[in-house]
């Protein structure tokens with residue numbers, strides 16, 4: 001009750017961004033024996049969609065007053081991805097790191113993140129959670145929606161523009177097949193964002209220095225009060241059956257439409273594909 | 286920005302970080318600005334480091350968690366190659382696997398530099414990555430800071446250490462150093478080839494994390510003044526080839542073609558067979574030697590490492606000279622902090638330190654070496670041919686007597702080079718390194 005009243009007076013937004021550290025390439029190698037991604041030797045970066053999410057959050061906080069907290073679940077090295085977010089203007093960073101988290105699929109990941117958001121919310125109520133629409137190393141786009149469901153937040157995916165925001169509601173544009181829609185909703189809300197939302201700023205030197213110096217909190221399974229059974233490999237029902245690279249397609253034939261090309265093409269095509277001929281002309285042709 | 290520092294260091298390579306560690310140890314407020322995404326991101330080297338010299342900066346380096354050693358070197362080989370053949374000499378000693386372990390060892394620079402910078406950070410130095418220093422700030426003729434490429438990006442400091450590597454634009458722009466002449470630098474390309482550790486152990490006859498380095502001379506760079514190296518890492522081999530930049534522009538040879546040819550050489554091919562190429566990088570090496578060194582200090586600034594052209598080519602010592610010079614620069618600054626005097630006069634103590642150490646003594650000893658190689662292209666073309674001819678003659682068993690073979694070799698030497706020229710070559714070679 002008290003927090004709600006206070007928020008009414010000060011109109012401050014608390015935004016949490018969930019980010020992920022990913023290998024700096026979409027062409028990661030696959031270990032043929034275990035069918036898992038080989039990440040060693042590949043540089044790690046903050047997932048491009050996520051850094052866009054952070055920039056959007058920082059802009060919202062700058063306009064409306066408020067604070068941005070970034071969280072990530074990952075190994076200790078993920079610290080550097082969090083610092084990239086601090087440089088863009090996030091106020092606080094928390095690393096969820098614990099052996100128990102390792103091997104998580106999207107179900108276990110959204111569980112872990114939801115526990116962390118709940119813990120953050122217990123001291124400073126969270127109004128908005130922003131995630132990138134997907135991670136470039138998995139492309140599942142499941143964690144955001146999973147997290148919204150677990151938190152019981154409204155969810156709006158594929159956001160390309162924030163139109164307006166006030167102390168209790170936000171209006172955004174989202175991309176859908178064949179167009180876009182404009183949606184308005186009350187907080188708390190979880191949004192996943194598209195790259196169109198805007199590139200992250202180039203940090204000033206003082207901001208960068210702050211990002212290097214600032215303390216990053218580290219939380220383990222106990223800190224977020226998680227049920228061990230729902231974490232990491234244990235809590236992950238997904239199993240990868242097979243990983244393969246899609247076959248490269250050979251280019252199609254080019255038909256010379258000026259001369260006799262079309263006729264020639266149709267002749268050879270019908271010769272090669274008698275079933276098609278049958279289908280077009282019926283069995284009796 | 287508003288905050289000021291005692292020392293601003295440009296470049297988080299071995300020179301800059303060694304200085305940062307030394308300064309931070311003394312409680313001096315230090316910032317290191319590095320243009321790479323992280324320290325080491327832009328750095329490349331064949332990857333040999335020297336335990337004694339690193340120990341001057343971090344005495345217990347082997348005990349620090351994550352110390353990123355690749356292999357401990359127990360054998361040094363030198364090859365002299367012709368196009369299709371080669372001579373190999375090696376020295377292996379059990380002392381380097383025991384009592385003098387880590388005398389020489391290989392590292393991957395991307396990993397090492399990052400770890401090394403972490404040590405500086407833990408001791409309190411501020412490392413600012415992904416930021417380019419564009420210029421030095423000067424007031425009344427003295428350096429008072431650096432200007433970076435970020436908004437609100439000026440950093441003011443009592444003294445600036447320029448440790449930005451061989452292609453030091455800063456020192457050149459400031460007029461502290463002449464622009465690099467092509468004949469004073471080598472262009473080196475490096476390829477890292479992945480192989481299973483067991484295969485490397487087998488091919489080089491080593492075990493227990495030990496390894497071998499090979500320095501390669503002769504016809505390795507299409508007749509240019511060039512050298513090659515082949516170093517063993519944990520699960521890869523570093524292969525590098527460098528040649529004088531002026532030669533590259535004269536011959537129009539492509540570094541990539543050279544390294545491809547090099548990989549097919551009968552001495553090289555079996556060692557890397559079946560390996561997969563992991564990375565390919567290019568970098569300069571300061572080979573001009575003592576006579577191309579700029580003045581290393583002035584009002585409010587010092588220069589260390591490659592930026593100061595400190596490189597001992599025949600012993601491929603660069604990173605250690607960078608470390609030691611970085612440390613000496615830091616020691617000089619620590620003394621100057623006591624009086625608050627950062628004038629050229631006060632900082633000239635740096636030069637004294639360098640002169641009294643092996644750095645300048647070695648630089649002087651080999652001052653003629655670069656010029657000697659550059660001026661004697663026969664070392665890279667004619668001589669390897671003669672060696673190959675000789676080897677084939679001596680080792681092919683046929684009807685000819687050994688005396689006949691010997692005469693043939695001498696005749697070939699006379700014809701292709703001439704005895705006086707050969708003797709002169711040996712003599713100037715000796716003088717260049719004596």
Ligand SMILES: Cc1cc2nc3c(=O)[nH]c(=O)nc-3n(C[C@H](O)[C@H](O)[C@H](O)COP(=O)(O)OP(=O)(O)OC[C@H]3O[C@@H](n4cnc5c(N)ncnc54)[C@H](O)[C@@H]3O)c2cc1C
Nearest residue numbers: 296298299300320330331333418449450590591603604607
């Ligand atoms: C192929 C090859 C093999 C080698 N093998 C060996 C070897 O086996 N053993 C050995 O001892 N040495 C070797 N060397 C030499 C060795 O790499 C160098 O001597 C050593 O790296 C010099 O250290 P440094 O700190 O002076 O410069 P660098 O290591 O070049 O570091 C300079 C740093 O400054 C940064 N920088 C530059 N300009 C700016 C700017 N304007 N703003 C911000 N940052 C900037 C760079 O990104 C870089 O990180 C080799 C070199 C090459 C090219």
